[in-house]
Amino acid sequence: MATGLKLLSRDSFTTVTSVSLDNVFSSSYKQYKIVTDVDSGNNENVLFRLRASGTDNSSGNYRRTYLVGTSTSVVGANESSQTVWSGFGRAESGVRQCNITEVLNPFQSTNTTAYSFFVPSASGNLEVISVAYDITVSTSYDGFTIAPGFSASTFSGTVQVYGYVI
Amino acid sequence: MAQVNSDKNGLVFIAKNSGTGVASIDIDNCFSSKYTQYRIITDVITSVAFRGVNAQYRSGGVTTITGYKYQYMIGSTTVVVGARSLSEIWAAYIGGTKSTDTSEIVLTEIRNPFQTQYTTAISFLAQQSNGTINSDVFTTSTSATTSFDGIRILAETGNITGTVYIYGYVNS
Numbered sequence: 001m002a003t004g005l006k007l008l009s010r011d012s013f014t015t016v017t018s019v020s021l022d023n024v025f026s027s028s029y030k031q032y033k034i035v036t037d038v039d040s041g042n043n044e045n046v047l048f049r050l051r052a053s054g055t056d057n058s059s060g061n062y063r064r065t066y067l068v069g070t071s072t073s074v075v076g077a078n079e080s081s082q083t084v085w086s087g088f089g090r091a092e093s094g095v096r097q098c099n100i101t102e103v104l105n106p107f108q109s110t111n112t113t114a115y116s117f118f119v120p121s122a123s124g125n126l127e128v129i130s131v132a133y134d135i136t137v138s139t140s141y142d143g144f145t146i147a148p149g150f151s152a153s154t155f156s157g158t159v160q161v162y163g164y165v166i
Numbered sequence: 167m168a169q170v171n172s173d174k175n176g177l178v179f180i181a182k183n184s185g186t187g188v189a190s191i192d193i194d195n196c197f198s199s200k201y202t203q204y205r206i207i208t209d210v211i212t213s214v215a216f217r218g219v220n221a222q223y224r225s226g227g228v229t230t231i232t233g234y235k236y237q238y239m240i241g242s243t244t245v246v247v248g249a250r251s252l253s254e255i256w257a258a259y260i261g262g263t264k265s266t267d268t269s270e271i272v273l274t275e276i277r278n279p280f281q282t283q284y285t286t287a288i289s290f291l292a293q294q295s296n297g298t299i300n301s302d303v304f305t306t307s308t309s310a311t312t313s314f315d316g317i318r319i320l321a322e323t324g325n326i327t328g329t330v331y332i333y334g335y336v337n338s
Contacts, residue, residue, distance in 0.1 A: 005176035007336050033176075035203050035335060037277070069239035069248035069303070076246075098203070098277035098286040098305075119277075119286040122307035126237040126250060128288075130303055160203075160337065162176040 005033070008163050014156045018147040021161065022054055025107040025142050029163035034101045036146065038157030040091035044149030046099070048088035048114075050106060050141040058083050061136040069128040080136075087131045090120040091148045091155045097122050106141045177205065177333050184329040187213065191330050194227055194316035197280040201334035206274040208261040210328030212321040219261025219272075219326060221287075223279060223308070224316035231255055233309040240293070241301040252309070258287040259304045260319065262294075269328065270294055279314045 009024050025032065036046060049056040062085050065078035089099030099118040106112045114133040121127050148155035180201075185191040197204065210219045222229050234254040240247050262270040274289040284307050291302035319330050 003175040003177075007174050007176040007338070010338060037202060067239060067246070067303075069237055069250075071237070071250040072248050074239045074246045074248040096278055096281075096283045097307075098275060098288050100275055100288060117288050117290075117303070119288060119305040119307060122235075122284040122286045125252065126235045126305055126307050128237045128239055128248075128303055128305040158202075160335070162335065 004165050006163050006165060008161045010158060010160045012158045015154045016156070017154050018145050019159060020051060020143060020145040021159070022051065022143040024144070024161050027107055030105055030108065030166055031164045032103045032106070033162040033164070034103060035160045035162070036089045036099045036157065037096045038089065038091045038099070038148070038155045039094055039096055040148040040153055040155040041093050042149055042153040043092045044090070044153060045087045046089040046091050046155070047147045047149065048085040049145045050112060050135065051143040051145055052139060052141045056145050057139065057141070062133070063136065064131050064133045066129060066131040071125070085114065085133045087129060088116055088146060089118045091157070092120070092123070095123045096157065109140050110138050111135055112141065174336060176336055178336055180332045180334050182329055182331045186327045187325045189325055190318050190320040191326065192224065192316060192318050193330060193332060194224060196317065196332045197315050199280055200337070202278055202281060202337060203335040204276045204279065205333040205335070206258070206260050206276060207331040207333070208272060208319065208328065209269050210261045210319065210326050210330065211269050212326055213324035214321065217262070217322045217324060218259055219319060219321055220256040221258040221260050222255070222318045222320070223257045223285060223314035224318055225312065225314045227316070229318045230312070230314070234306060235309060236304060236306045238302060238304045242298060256306070257285070257308065258306050259289045259291065262291060268294070282311050282313050284308050284311055285314060
């Protein structure tokens, strides 16, 4: 019996400002699961950029809508014309948390969409965050870059990419 | 990028356990250093209607019954509400019942139960409640960085009947 989910890559890194994965997206898959396990001294959202032929797409064509539950407050917002998908998990000081993202059609020449769920502030006042992403261009991407935040901070951890067999 | 064998299975079935009319279903030695992320699937009904099916972590056959935290947001028609508890008895929300014969779909992922980290989990519930359907997202965490090797499944109140399945995401 064929497997339905394949591990495509696993990278470990220590005290780096960003991690780029090339040639991880292909025509062999449409949907991917990305699991990050990171920490940082700066307690920042993890940033994500799609990447083609070794170059990040840093244009202002990323969009997202998020929901954040903090105690009894649940708030949301949408953002467009962004240069990055923000909130691709959280990197906090000394804490590794459950960050799950699924990405659809990054390699196909259509608008890539994604969804992230994660558990911020596990060591303190726990929150819940879900984020829906898309990009307004139909470019084919073969990889991505993640970074720990907008400031010049570093992070450590692992990133694993799985592909759903089609 | 660290290439891995692309023929390798990404998700491995680890264990399952069933029970009929029991207070809890335990699965021991299902968490190990081999995996860091797990998917839990439950097909469980409760003896009392409209009750959640919850989890508590275990170590060496002993259940930890306190020291958990949760945060949720629940969407019901046009209303979204949230709540948080920092002193809780449930490690994860992994099931529910509309009635005593209908289980609800819940997707649960658990991170780092065996590692000496905070064990965190995310659950997505299609909660059938009082004639409507709610969309629930729960995050949970332990309050301490304890290592666990097992899990207990139990209802808020009453007994449970059904099966619990545990899968691990391969790391290499």
